[in-house]
């Protein structure tokens with residue numbers, strides 16, 4: 116049966132500034148330098164070639180994210196790749212540390228960089244999904260306590276207001292904050308900056324600070340332009356109980372309530388659509404994760420792409436708003452696996468639209484490029500396009516060609 120998507124469906128891909136731009140000085144780069152030895156050992160793929168791809172190389176004490184895909188320099192190459200892939204939409208993020216290198220200072224040269232980028236996308240008829248904040252913060256703010264600074268709401272709101280005034284004319288969809296739960300989790304697990312492990316701070320950042328940052332900024336963008344379309348990108352797991360036992364079901368229920376439902380309930384009134392990132396399906400119980408699926412990504416994540424159907428239906432039933440898949444993908448060196456993932460995802464989205472009347476606006480694959488993966492480095496390959504580590508040449512993978520064909524046909528024929 117043909118799987119044609121609604122006219123105007125926004126097929127695209129996503130990236131984030133810290134993961135592709137290079138040349139950054141932000142809290143993450145500082146943290147990488149401080150944690151160089153650990154980052155060069157932890158979480159790496161166990162093979163020798165992977166060594167040079169880790170997050171930090173203590174030998175030359177250089178943070179590897181500081182060159183990344185060098186998109187700041189080669190942004191036109193990214194636009195070429197976007198065009199070759201036939202993308203209808205592209206999600207990118209603005210780097211806060213570029214725009215506000217010092218407290219109270221807004222850098223007009225840097226805003227120009229984003230302006231010319233967005234203009235080029237628009238000239239090529241590519242819809243722009245702009246993320247205001249994808250986790251990295253300026254060093255001066257980090258020194259003031261980062262998200263725990265007493266002035267965080269004021270600072271963030273000023274920053275977003277500046278973006279809305281300067282770049283608003285180009286933006287089709289705003290994503291104010293990326294994945295509040297993932298960022299907040301770093302306060303629980305300590306794996307990312309600021310390297311704190313404190314459940315109370317986690318709760319505070321997740322349930323109070325991030326929602327308020329989001330809601331204030333939503334209002335600010337709407338005050339500047341009533342017609343703008345604003346949301347956040349929420350990572351939604353598909354969670355089920357690992358057995359019928361009531362205690363396991365209760366754990367799965369609680370996880371879903373805490374990580375997804377409660378925060379979405381809090382912000383949903385202040386969204387014009389719902390940005391959803393989908394990567395995970397997990398079976399939970401009192402003993403933690405009990406998955407039974409043996410298909411895993413290079414990062415060890417259990418892969419079940421079809422579960423995007425369940426997530427879409429659940430979100431639609433509870434919130435009944437248009438949904439935009441703002442990230443979805445997998446880390447793999449096996450491009451056939453990526454092709455399989457994309458195909459299964461497209462089938463599941465088609466089913467959700469046709470059988471459950473989900474109002475799905477678009478789908479953004481994570482990621483356009485093989486890029487820098489936070490505390491891991493370069494070895495997890497998420498891209499539709501590879502990047503040569505030396506020349507920075509971009510090359511479309513077979514999965515990219517496969518996706519591009521889907522876009523041309525607006526589905527699977």
Ligand code: BGC
Nearest residue numbers: 131293294297350442481488
């Ligand atoms: C984040 C990306 C990240 C991807 C893969 C998402 O949660 O938004 O920045 O690279 O997952 O880990």
